[in-house]
Each structure stands twice: as C-alpha cells, then as structure tokens.
Amino acid sequence: MDSTTPEALAGMRETASPATLPADTLKADILWHVLYSLGRDNERPDRQTVFRALALALRDRLVEKWIASQRAIYAKSSKRVYYLSLEFLPGPFLRQNLIALGLEKEARDALTELGFTLDDVAGEEWEPGLGNGGLGRLASCYLDSMAALRLPAYGYGIRYAFGIFHQLIRDGQQVERADNWLRGGQHWEFERTHYMHPVRFYGSVREWVDEQGRLRHTLEGGSTVMAMACDMFIPGYRNDYVLNMRLWAAKSSREFEFSFFNTGDYIGAVEKKIRDENISMVLYPNDEAPEGKELRLKQQFFLVSATMQDIVRRFRKKGVAWDQFPRKNVIHLNETHPAVAIPELMRLLVDEELLPWEEAWYICVRTFAYTNHTVLPEALEVWPEELFRKVLPRHLQIIYEINRRFLHDVRRQFPHDPGLLARVSLIHEGEQRFVRMSHLAIVGSFSVNGVSAHHSNIIKESIFNEFYKIFPERFNNKTNGITPRRWLRQCNPTLAWLITEHIGTEWLTDLEQLKKLEPYAESAGFQKAWMEVRLRNKQKLAEYIHAKNGITILPESLYDVHVKRFHEYKRQLLNILHVITLYNRIRRDPDAGIVPRTFIFGGKAAPGYYMAKHIIQLINAVGYTINTDPRVGDMLKVVFLQNYCVTLAERIMPATDLSEQISTAGMEASGTGNMKFALNGAITIGTHDGANIEMLEHVGDENLFLFGLLSHEVEDLRRQGYNPRTFYETDSELREVLDMISGGYFSPGDPHMFRDIVESLLNHGDRYMVLADFRSYAYRQQDAARAYLDQPGWARRSMLNTARMGFFSSDRSMGEYARDIWGVEGV
Ligand code: F55
Structure with a gap:
C-alpha cells in the first residue's frame, strides 16, 4: 500500500498514541502533518514543509508528556x-527536542527516507x-x-x-x-x-x-x-x-x-x-x-x-x-x-x-x-x-x-x-x-x-x-550555569561522542562526571583525538566564514573569539587595540607574529548606543585594512560575523581556541559565554571579574589566562584620579595604535571618523580603564600565543578546561x- 495515502497515514496514527509510537512512524507522522496540518501535497514536500511537519510531530509527543507532568504536579x-x-x-528547538526525547536517530532515518538530512532540515528553523x-x-x-x-x-x-x-x-x-x-x-x-x-x-x-x-x-x-x-x-x-x-x-x-x-x-x-x-x-x-x-x-x-x-x-x-x-x-x-x-x-x-x-x-x-x-x-x-x-x-x-x-x-x-x-x-x-x-x-x-x-x-x-x-x-x-545538553551535547556532537566513549553518558545529567576525563589529559592518543575533533570544528567554522564573509582563514590558526553584546564595559575596544598592535609588529617585521591568528568578533549593539556601534565600525574598518594588506597574509585575519544569536553561538563555541572575557573588573556580573567556551575546550583570556574568578578556581591558573586590574584596584585608581594619558605617553606601542586610529589609518576616506573613540580614552576619562589594562593584556596574549605553539600542552589545557567545568552546569545552579x-x- 502507498504509505502516503490519507488512509494509510490515518491508519498508522490510530495504531498507537504518539508517546508510545514505535520509532519508525515518525516518518508517517511527518507526512500526516504535511497533509493535514499544513495542507500540502505530501508526495514531494519541500525542506521547510518537512521541518514544520517534523516540529508538529514532536509537539504531539511533547504535549502528551506535558499533560502527564501537570497531572503529577497537581496530584502531589x-x-x-x-x-x-x-x-x-x-x-x-528542533535538535534540543530530539535529544531530550531520544528521537535523534529516528528523525535522521525518517528524514533520510524523505530525501533530507537532519542538518538541512534543522537549518530551516528560525x-x-x-x-x-x-x-x-x-x-x-x-x-x-x-x-x-x-x-x-x-x-x-x-x-x-x-x-x-x-x-x-x-x-x-x-x-x-x-x-x-x-x-x-x-x-x-x-x-x-x-x-x-x-x-x-x-x-x-x-x-x-x-x-x-x-x-x-x-x-x-x-x-x-x-x-x-x-x-x-x-x-x-x-x-x-x-x-x-x-x-x-x-x-x-x-x-x-x-x-x-x-x-x-x-x-x-x-x-x-x-x-x-x-x-x-x-x-x-x-x-x-x-x-x-x-x-x-x-x-x-x-x-x-x-x-x-x-x-x-x-x-x-x-x-x-x-x-x-x-x-x-x-x-x-x-x-x-x-x-x-x-x-x-x-x-x-x-x-x-x-x-x-x-x-x-x-x-x-x-x-x-x-x-x-x-x-x-x-x-x-x-x-x-x-x-x-x-x-x-x-x-x-x-x-x-x-x-x-x-x-x-x-x-x-x-x-x-x-x-x-x-x-x-x-x-x-x-x-x-x-x-x-x-x-x-x-x-x-x-x-x-x-x-x-x-x-x-x-x-x-x-x-x-x-x-x-x-x-x-x-x-x-x-x-x-549553562545547560550541557545544548552547550556540549547538541552544539558539539563529535566532542560529546568522544567524551561519552571514554566516560559514558552520565555527564549529560551530572556534569561533574567530566572529571573522569582528567586521567586522559596526559594520554597522547586521547590528545590527538581531541585535537582532531577540534580541528574539524574549526574547519567547519572556516567554511561558514568563507561563505558569509568571503574571507579565507587557516583552520590551524589560533581562533581568538570575542562574541557577546557590544558594550563599552565588555571592552571589545581593548581587543581591537591589541589586534592593531599585532598588525604593527608584523608590519615592522613580517616574521614577528609567532603564531597565525584569526580574530573573530560578533555581537549586537543597542540601536541607540552610539559608542558601541562606532566600535563595531572600527573593528570592521581594522579588519578590512588587515585582511587586504598583502604583508600580513595568513598571519592575521579579522572577521566580524553578523547577527550573533544562539544559532550562531552554537557554531562558534566548538571551534574556539581562545575565549575573550575581558570586562573591566567589577562590571560583568557573571558572564555565561565564558562557561560555554570552556566547556567546549577553549581557553579563557580574561579579567578578574564575574564567574571568571570561579572558573580560575576550578580549572587552575595554568589553564586560564587572567590579567589586569582587580575590582578594588579599579576603584582605588578611580578614587586616586586615574589619568589615562600617562599610559599613552609611556607606552610607545599603545601610542602608535591610538595615533593610527585618530589619524585615519583605518578610515582613509574620512580621517576623523574614529577620532572620538580615542578621545573617549584620552580626554574623557577612559571610564572602562582600557588603557590601564592594555599592557598586561598584551603580555597575557603573548603567553597565550606561546602556549598555542606547544600543541600537546594546549590539548592538555583544553581537555582540563572541559573536564573541570562540571560546577558550571545550570543543573547545579537550579x-x-x-x-x-x-x-x-x-x-
Ligand atoms: C536586558 C534588559 C534590560 Cl532593561 C537590562 C538588562 C538586560 C540584560 O540583558 N542584562 C543582562 O544580560 N545581564 C547579564 O546577565 C547575565 C546572566 O546573569 C550575566 O551573566 C551577565 O554578566 C549580565 O551582564
């Protein structure tokens, strides 16, 4: 019998309620919804239609379990x-719901029979x-x-x-x-x-x-x-x-x-x-x-x-x-x-x-x-x-x-x-x-x-x-805390699989189990497998960047990532000042860059927040200059990924080497991106702020690069009268960077374009202490680069970050x- 006829489909649905459906009826359910809920021909449904029908088929299962859960709450x-x-x-929702319901494999099989992959269909979700x-x-x-x-x-x-x-x-x-x-x-x-x-x-x-x-x-x-x-x-x-x-x-x-x-x-x-x-x-x-x-x-x-x-x-x-x-x-x-x-x-x-x-x-x-x-x-x-x-x-x-x-x-x-x-x-x-x-x-x-x-x-x-x-x-x-189901299992399935192969599945509901990975940190074989998974993730992100931004990046380069909302206290500006510093070192001496790097930025600015938007513009201008400078080649790339959102975060977290968490001390209440990166094996460069401090306690200071003023030092400095100009005057590398920005190096068509950014630092008090932290940041960045050259050492650090993130599960918080x-x- 043709399985797409209404009779056949209706018959299949009658045989069992969704919660107890044998797995192979997911396909029948999809086709049923294509026809009856979406009103489309179910002989050759398109991708978007299949996505919607699959979602409806899952909603059927969810609503039954929800009713049962409500009854249990009421009864108790x-x-x-x-x-x-x-x-x-x-x-x-799609992948999350499939994982939670244990229907991932069934969905893949059903979609294959319909001529689609789960990746394609999941890509239809907004x-x-x-x-x-x-x-x-x-x-x-x-x-x-x-x-x-x-x-x-x-x-x-x-x-x-x-x-x-x-x-x-x-x-x-x-x-x-x-x-x-x-x-x-x-x-x-x-x-x-x-x-x-x-x-x-x-x-x-x-x-x-x-x-x-x-x-x-x-x-x-x-x-x-x-x-x-x-x-x-x-x-x-x-x-x-x-x-x-x-x-x-x-x-x-x-x-x-x-x-x-x-x-x-x-x-x-x-x-x-x-x-x-x-x-x-x-x-x-x-x-x-x-x-x-x-x-x-x-x-x-x-x-x-x-x-x-x-x-x-x-x-x-x-x-x-x-x-x-x-x-x-x-x-x-x-x-x-x-x-x-x-x-x-x-x-x-x-x-x-x-x-x-x-x-x-x-x-x-x-x-x-x-x-x-x-x-x-x-x-x-x-x-x-x-x-x-x-x-x-x-x-x-x-x-x-x-x-x-x-x-x-x-x-x-x-x-x-x-x-x-x-x-x-x-x-x-x-x-x-x-x-x-x-x-x-x-x-x-x-x-x-x-x-x-x-x-x-x-x-x-x-x-x-x-x-x-x-x-x-x-x-x-x-x-x-963050949920390990989305921020490891779902967004990084290959790493999740490697972990599960070694320590079983319990970590999914008891993240402290990741500790069991620690003994593998010294194993050359495990390190190799770990780094291979990471490299594949980095290749995938490189493909995405190529498709979206037309920029070619080296998957072997150090991916240095700063994604979050744009706010002056989060100091994307400090990051870009350091990028320009590296650029200048390479311009002076093409062999100076010790390790090829890709800087990736992403994040939205509030539409009315002038300075945040201006910093986005500066990053893009610097990126354009560096990416098109033949002297730089593969040593340095700067990428701004548009429309940072949860979907994009899921692509980025698994492919990051260095996670930027560099807020002015005392200003970031916690941060949660910091946890997502580290859970996926990125190493943090960050300030003594928010949850970075607890992350340091858990992963150990050889596995996390902290720098900069402490919150009480920020306060003291403010009280004593902070003068950002002294940093400008005494640090020649920093001075060169600021002079380039205000002199129009990155905005040749409009040399004054970014002057006000430099003004905010030099003449308006540098409220977020960018200049005060610049040098210690640059040093710590050098430590990170050196650490990256030692790939087995990096692998060990990366694994230990993952292994020691158990505390940061939202299950623990809840x-x-x-x-x-x-x-x-x-x-
Ligand atoms: C949104 C709207 C208004 Cl009107 C005010 C604040 C916000 C907002 O989004 N705040 C926000 O995201 N705060 C962040 O909360 C996180 C979760 O606790 C912290 O990790 C982070 O440090 C903090 O900035």
Whole structure:
C-alpha cells in the first residue's frame, strides 16, 4: 500500500498514541502533518514543509508528556515555582527536542527516507529571539535544567511579535532589520485563543467605605487589553517530564467590536485594537540600559497581571486559605523587570481578597525572590513617578504605602542615620521623583541573589550595602550555569561522542562526571583525538566564514573569539587595540607574529548606543585594512560575523581556541559565554571579574589566562584620579595604535571618523580603564600565543578546561535555587 495515502497515514496514527509510537512512524507522522496540518501535497514536500511537519510531530509527543507532568504536579500538591522574565532566548528547538526525547536517530532515518538530512532540515528553523543576551539566555538554560530536575516550574514571559533585531553589517556598520519570526507560522507552540486574561491600565482610583466600614479602593475607567496564552514546551532530558513556557500575546478586548456600532467610528475602533495589540509587538533591544518608555512599563505589567491571574487561578483550585500561598507558590523575579508583581499581589490580596495589609504583606514577602544581574548604575531600573501614576495609579499608591511602612521600620532600626532613609527609599526624591525598582524588589522579596560569588559580594558590599545591613539574611549567591545538553551535547556532537566513549553518558545529567576525563589529559592518543575533533570544528567554522564573509582563514590558526553584546564595559575596544598592535609588529617585521591568528568578533549593539556601534565600525574598518594588506597574509585575519544569536553561538563555541572575557573588573556580573567556551575546550583570556574568578578556581591558573586590574584596584585608581594619558605617553606601542586610529589609518576616506573613540580614552576619562589594562593584556596574549605553539600542552589545557567545568552546569545552579531559595523538590 502507498504509505502516503490519507488512509494509510490515518491508519498508522490510530495504531498507537504518539508517546508510545514505535520509532519508525515518525516518518508517517511527518507526512500526516504535511497533509493535514499544513495542507500540502505530501508526495514531494519541500525542506521547510518537512521541518514544520517534523516540529508538529514532536509537539504531539511533547504535549502528551506535558499533560502527564501537570497531572503529577497537581496530584502531589507540589509547591510551584514561577519564573518571571521579560526575556527568554531559547534558541532553535528542533535538535534540543530530539535529544531530550531520544528521537535523534529516528528523525535522521525518517528524514533520510524523505530525501533530507537532519542538518538541512534543522537549518530551516528560525530561532525565537525573545531576549537581548545573557539574561534571556540564562532564563532558557534554567528552564532546561528545571525540566531535567523535574521541578514543578513554569516559565512566564511575553510573546513578542518582533524579537531582537536581525543585525546586518553594511559598509562596516550595524544595520537593524525587523525580526519577523512568526512569519513562518508557529509549529512549536499552542496558541490558546480561548484562554485569555484581561489586563487593565490607566484609569483612576476611587476610595470608598463599605458596609463594614472598611476603606476600599477601586480602579475606575482605564482601558483593558487581553492577554492570550501561547505555550511552548521544554522537555527534560530523557525523563518524560515537560515544562511549559507560557508567553502572553496582547489581543484587543472584544468591546471594540461593538463600540463602533454605537459611535459609527469603525476605523477609530480598529485603530484602538491595533494600539492595544502593540503591547507585545516588540522586544526592547537595550541591554544594561533600560529605556524608560511607557510601552515598556505596560509590557512589564502586562506580563505580571496575566501571570498573577494564572497563578491565583491555579491556587484557588485547591481551595486552601490565603495564608498557605507562600507554602504553595514561589515567584522568581528575573531582574527587576517584573517587580511590579509585588504591588500587584498586594493589590489582589488587599483590594480584592480584602485581607488586612499586614497579612497580605506577610504573604508577599514570603512569596517573592529576586535575582540581580548587573551593578552598572545606568542599568538599575527607575520609573518617573508621573508616568507610573498615569499607567498604574493604584500600584503607585501601594508602593507608597509599602515605602511608608518600610521607612518607618528602618527609622526604628537605625535611629541615628537620618540620611539612610532617603538612600533606601523606594522613591528617589529630587527635581523629579522616580520609583526605584531594585529597592522595591529587595524590600518585597525574601531572597536577593547575585549571579557569581564575586558579583554577590559586590552587591553586599557596595550597591545594596545598606539593604544588606537591614536584611542580611536575604542576600545570597547563586553562581550562573549553562545547560550541557545544548552547550556540549547538541552544539558539539563529535566532542560529546568522544567524551561519552571514554566516560559514558552520565555527564549529560551530572556534569561533574567530566572529571573522569582528567586521567586522559596526559594520554597522547586521547590528545590527538581531541585535537582532531577540534580541528574539524574549526574547519567547519572556516567554511561558514568563507561563505558569509568571503574571507579565507587557516583552520590551524589560533581562533581568538570575542562574541557577546557590544558594550563599552565588555571592552571589545581593548581587543581591537591589541589586534592593531599585532598588525604593527608584523608590519615592522613580517616574521614577528609567532603564531597565525584569526580574530573573530560578533555581537549586537543597542540601536541607540552610539559608542558601541562606532566600535563595531572600527573593528570592521581594522579588519578590512588587515585582511587586504598583502604583508600580513595568513598571519592575521579579522572577521566580524553578523547577527550573533544562539544559532550562531552554537557554531562558534566548538571551534574556539581562545575565549575573550575581558570586562573591566567589577562590571560583568557573571558572564555565561565564558562557561560555554570552556566547556567546549577553549581557553579563557580574561579579567578578574564575574564567574571568571570561579572558573580560575576550578580549572587552575595554568589553564586560564587572567590579567589586569582587580575590582578594588579599579576603584582605588578611580578614587586616586586615574589619568589615562600617562599610559599613552609611556607606552610607545599603545601610542602608535591610538595615533593610527585618530589619524585615519583605518578610515582613509574620512580621517576623523574614529577620532572620538580615542578621545573617549584620552580626554574623557577612559571610564572602562582600557588603557590601564592594555599592557598586561598584551603580555597575557603573548603567553597565550606561546602556549598555542606547544600543541600537546594546549590539548592538555583544553581537555582540563572541559573536564573541570562540571560546577558550571545550570543543573547545579537550579539545584541550589530549588533547595536554598525555593524550597521545592523534583516531582
Ligand atoms: C536586558 C534588559 C534590560 Cl532593561 C537590562 C538588562 C538586560 C540584560 O540583558 N542584562 C543582562 O544580560 N545581564 C547579564 O546577565 C547575565 C546572566 O546573569 C550575566 O551573566 C551577565 O554578566 C549580565 O551582564
């Protein structure tokens, strides 16, 4: 019988439910979905159609396991974890889901029969870019680990119609293009078109007294938008457990459909609908510098209000009293972005459930936990009071009441420090008043954590020191981690296989098992196999670079990679100054370069961040000059890969020799790229910052190149009066580099083009201490080059980096959160 006929397909589907399907029916399922879900001829489906059908076939399996997981959580009456984040960066789902479901081989076989390879089909997926960078990616690694640990958890976020912009490099400059990721149709999610919550903004608060003489608050007027749930599934690694990432999409409330009958203003009514649906239209592309726009505040409340309704609905099903709420629920705030959840829960409890304030507050502070991800002053979120009052009038009142009671307590605890009140107040008073979201988050949570040991200390000792004195028991550290399923097993299958051959598969769920590789570090045979895998990965990246950028690079050259968001504190500028230094050495003496190098850059700059964009342009200009200079040849290449994203990171991590983690000490809260590189066997060159410091403790200082000022030295130097010019005057190599940039060497058509970059260093204080760290960086780079010449030594270092990354698994991080903060266990 022809297996593509509808009858044959339907018959196959009837024989078994998807979860128990024998593997060889994956092909039948694909063809079934091609015909019935996608409405296409399934005789010769194209690649994109096959991808979508395969995704749908996997979604069938995921949804069954999800239902079963939900039932288990309900049956056990488990305490639930709600992870609220304005950003998730899940990356492509296909391979992850196949790995988690144990269907990789079956999928390959099915696709082969259909005339495709898994690589081709996976290449059709467009990743959901619903985050900016580290914070969003961390949230997704955490969901993966929560699923692996079978935690009763839910991710909650926004389903932006446009994710982080697509970056193009045109004439050396960043150009932004809209990321219309939904255009391809949604194959992983379920849109719950009948499942909506109303979310209310604006309006005014009416105070009144009810029959029992209680003071009541009711919001009147304002406007309502509906939040529609869109569910995406996150499977645990081969454990039949599936979590839900619920993303809200804004839909106009249905009233408009009737209102135009009354007013006759049809077009006006439609315009209102469009305005409403704008709320979830676009992700704000700023990281570490929030944009204080009304729409952004509405997005935050939109997520919070819809999510709180979901949480309360689920809690109510159990029919237990409100005072049990914190025993049954914990709400985790990923940064302050969803912190308006605190006054929202207070509003629900006080205004709607009519609980006394004290009881409501007692519940609140036992429910919320907050993670801080940055100490940059410009990244701390504040909202103009007038804007807050306009959008969320009742919430502002509640914040004022929280603040009044809090300051009252502080005054009693610290009667002799009158200035303290203004410093810890939830309201910044000045010409303009601002709501300080980090103060709200700290006061309203039972746990405040940083994301690396170093960062958590900085929080306690400096930015939140006064809160630490008030609430010492709230502060704790949870060092970030990354999921080994995506960041080794999936992105580097050949290395994963080599590892598994030697130590088995347990490392996939217990990354500390990688320690078992250590004895092989001295084995010449293993070293050889290790380096062969790495070289093949490097060849593949060379092919990609050739195809995308038209640049030929030597796979044997040292791949020195700097990929992450562009920000001055991450110091891509320091890197390019060093590149130019090497270039000058080669120009002076063509044999000077001790080892051929390929510098690879990638990353997006916030569209409004002039200096970050300008540095991208400088890197491209330097790259052009060096790559076309015949004196340089293969000794040095500079590549800028456009549109750095999860998909691209997966290509880059396995092919990197040297990982650049060179932030100004004290400024990178943790970093997670650093962990991804090292897990794949790259060696780090980095500063004493964020999680680099813990990585050093784990891998040992012969296997990681640290350099530069320590955070307290950065501070001391600033206090003493840092003068960057002295470095310019005393370091002739550095001076030559800066003179070339400001003299137009890399911009002959416009010699002034990059002058302002040099100005920022020499005349505007070099806020990020680029010049102060330049020389020690250049020395350390020399150490790295020398180490690379000793290939067996490099192989050993590389293996030991991988072998000692066990601690940096997000399973370890999530285990700590579950035990120490949330008080939950696996289902
Ligand atoms: C995004 C939007 C706003 Cl408004 C503010 C900050 C961000 C953001 O993306 N921050 C961010 O990515 N922070 C990073 O978090 C990582 C995960 O904890 C850290 O590893 C990294 O050091 C930190 O910069």
